[in-house]
Amino acid sequence: MPGTAYPDPTREKLLDAALIHVVFDGWGPQTFKAAVADSGVSEALAKVAAPRGSVDLAAAYHKRGDREMLRELAEADMSAMRFRDKIAHAVWLRLQVVDREVVRRGMSLFSLPHLAPEGTRLVWETVDAIWTALGDTSEDVNWYTKRATLSGVFASVVLFWLGDDSEGFVDTKAFLDRRIDDVMQIEKAKATVRENKTLSAMFALPNAVLSMVKAPAGARRPDVPGTRKNGAEMSQ
Incomplete structure (x- = not known):
């Protein structure tokens, strides 16, 4: 993927070795110690690659999930999908590329x-990855509101998914669809305000203030944490 910043190979090796232990022991010191032993990475090098131990490995696992999601999105044919379905599909893919018990931990x-x-x-980075991959080019206050809204959706869907016992997680899919529909209703309401002369006049002052809000200077730059460019990875 052009412009991709590759993850630290030593940290990824430690992460691979840690995953079998996470399910039983969580992301604690014992898991990191076991990962060092199982991976064959020296303790000195392990501390350089993951100075916070399992915390760094847990963050690396989340970022790995983002990378896998972006790969799946790049390969998916979404040309016939409505935009709200593209968002839902991206969130669903993000759930499918990770282990539920590891996420729970x-x-x-x-x-x-x-x-x-x-x-x-980390959640913000995930939703920024989704919006950027789907072609978002906003540079004003909408840059923030889109990501803040989807962050709420993503977090609630993950929590629902962790407790979902339905076959094929059909209940999670239904919950996700409802949450995306809620977001779309907000967007419709905003459009209604813009198109209504009376309402537009009422919101003229706050809109003028909000118009001065701009996306971060590093938006869509791969070298700035929390941002992406054309699906590029965020700095590790």
Whole structure:
């Protein structure tokens, strides 16, 4: 994939070795210790590749999921899909490329107070990847609102999926569709306001203020964390 920044190979090797232990022991120190032993990576090199131990490996697993999702999206034929279906398909693919129990363990890790901000950032990177892959070119306040809205959708869908026992996760699919429909209703409401002269006049001042909000200077640059360009990976 052009412009892709490749992940650290040593960290990926540690991650591969850690996954079998995560299911049983979570993303804790014991898992990292086992990963070092199983991978054959020296302790010194392991500390360079993942200075925070399992926390760095958990973040690497999330980023790996984003990469796999982007590969699947690049290969998918979505030409006949409505845009809302493309968004839903992207979120669904993101769930399919990861192990549910590993994700469950990751949710527990990133729900810890000192790691919650990083968990939020990882979700933001995922939805930014989705919007960018689907061709979003917004550079104003919509850059933020699209990602903030989809972040809420993605987080709620993941939580639902983790507790879904339905065959083929059909209940998760239905839940995802409902949440995407809610988002589309918001977009329709915004369009209605823009098209209605009276409402447009009422919101003239706040809209003028919001028009001054711009996307980050690094948006769609692969060398700036939290942003992507043409599906390129975020810096590792």
